[in-house]
């Protein structure tokens with residue numbers, strides 16, 4: 001009996017995995033271009049979308065640049081580069097996702113923006129299509145409930161930079177069914193990534209641990225314990241982190257860092273997650289880190305210069 005039911009389950013998983021051929025990506029920022037890159041390289045057809053056509057164009061240029069670097073380093077062949085580029089198409093409206101088997105939302109970390117995307121997306125999708133969110137922190141159960149298919153909704157949380165980082169978190173909402181989870185696991189494994197399964201609690205595993213550390217580094221700056229250079233040097237040289245916490249905050253995006261801290265603060269109702277007022281100030285100034293050329297460092301010159 002057991003063997004029969006395992007076999008039947010294996011067939012169902014294989015069917016779902018084989019069913020993912022075309023992947024839609026909503027949002028062509030730093031995460032969207034990375035996800036499109038690794039999915040296309042793994043043999044999936046990719047449809048890329050953003051509210052701004054210019055953003056899609058610059059995402060394509062970034063993907064091409066990163067693939068070219070991989071060819072130069074001999075980690076992929078020129079043929080693999082060409083084939084990956086040929087597998088990526090773009091769309092200027094959500095109708096372009098009608099034939100997708102899986103659509104990954106990776107727009108800004110704002111719940112109202114994501115809910116609106118799902119509201120507009122669901123009517124154009126096939127009923128069997130899976131929807132995933134790359135959210136860093138927001139409840140997958142709550143996002144799923146805003147769609148017409150909570151059982152086919154899942155969190156697939158990539159790390160930045162996507163082509164380099166080994167890990168992807170998988171987060172089931174309360175209604176996510178086994179076939180969706182297995183299909184997501186198959187998709188992530190096909191891209192050569194390792195999986196950590198997280199329960200659906202604010203900011204999941206990586207950001208539950210990482211973001212309070214970054215927020216504390218910003219408090220350390222705010223309270224004058226050290227300047228930007230000292231804090232980053234301390235954690236790079238003293239704790240062997242590849243980037244200092246303020247450099248990493250700029251890399252992630254200060255708007256995203258603040259949104260994650262707000263989700264932790266509201267979701268866990270504990271003052272230890274209070275976003276540092278200095279982080280709020282930087283975001284209010286539009287100093288969002290590397291993507292806006294200014295954050296804890298100023299990136300407009302030849303090399304980054306600390307802003308404090």
Ligand SMILES: CC(=O)CC(=O)SCCNC(=O)CCNC(=O)[C@H](O)C(C)(C)COP(=O)(O)OP(=O)(O)OC[C@H]1O[C@@H](n2cnc3c(N)ncnc32)[C@H](O)[C@@H]1OP(=O)(O)O
Nearest residue numbers: 066069073075136158159160161163164206207242243252
């Ligand atoms: C916020 C969330 O929801 C979750 C998150 O993602 S949290 C953020 C998680 N990410 C991190 O913590 C990153 C920490 N930083 C690092 O690991 C490293 O600094 C780094 C990998 C980004 C760069 O490493 P480095 O050694 O300083 O630089 P460098 O030698 O230029 O790059 C290493 C490799 O990464 C590649 N790379 C660097 N930046 C890249 C990018 N943005 N896109 C694609 N590839 C990139 C380089 O091409 C290089 O590839 P090879 O090994 O094939 O040569």
Ligand SMILES: NC(=O)C1=CN([C@@H]2O[C@H](COP(=O)(O)OP(=O)(O)OC[C@H]3O[C@@H](n4cnc5c(N)ncnc54)[C@H](OP(=O)(O)O)[C@@H]3O)[C@@H](O)[C@H]2O)C=CC1
Nearest residue numbers: 027029030031050051055106107108109135136158160252
């Ligand atoms: N940055 C990181 O390190 C990580 C981020 N994430 C998550 O990934 C998601 C994206 O982050 P990231 O790529 O860094 O952010 P970016 O700001 O780099 O990119 C977000 C993109 O989404 C676009 N966008 C905004 N609204 C819409 C919409 N309605 N439809 C389609 N596209 C839209 C933005 O356009 P415009 O700029 O014009 O508004 C922008 O191009 C967030 O949920 C974030 O939490 C997950 C892991 C790591």
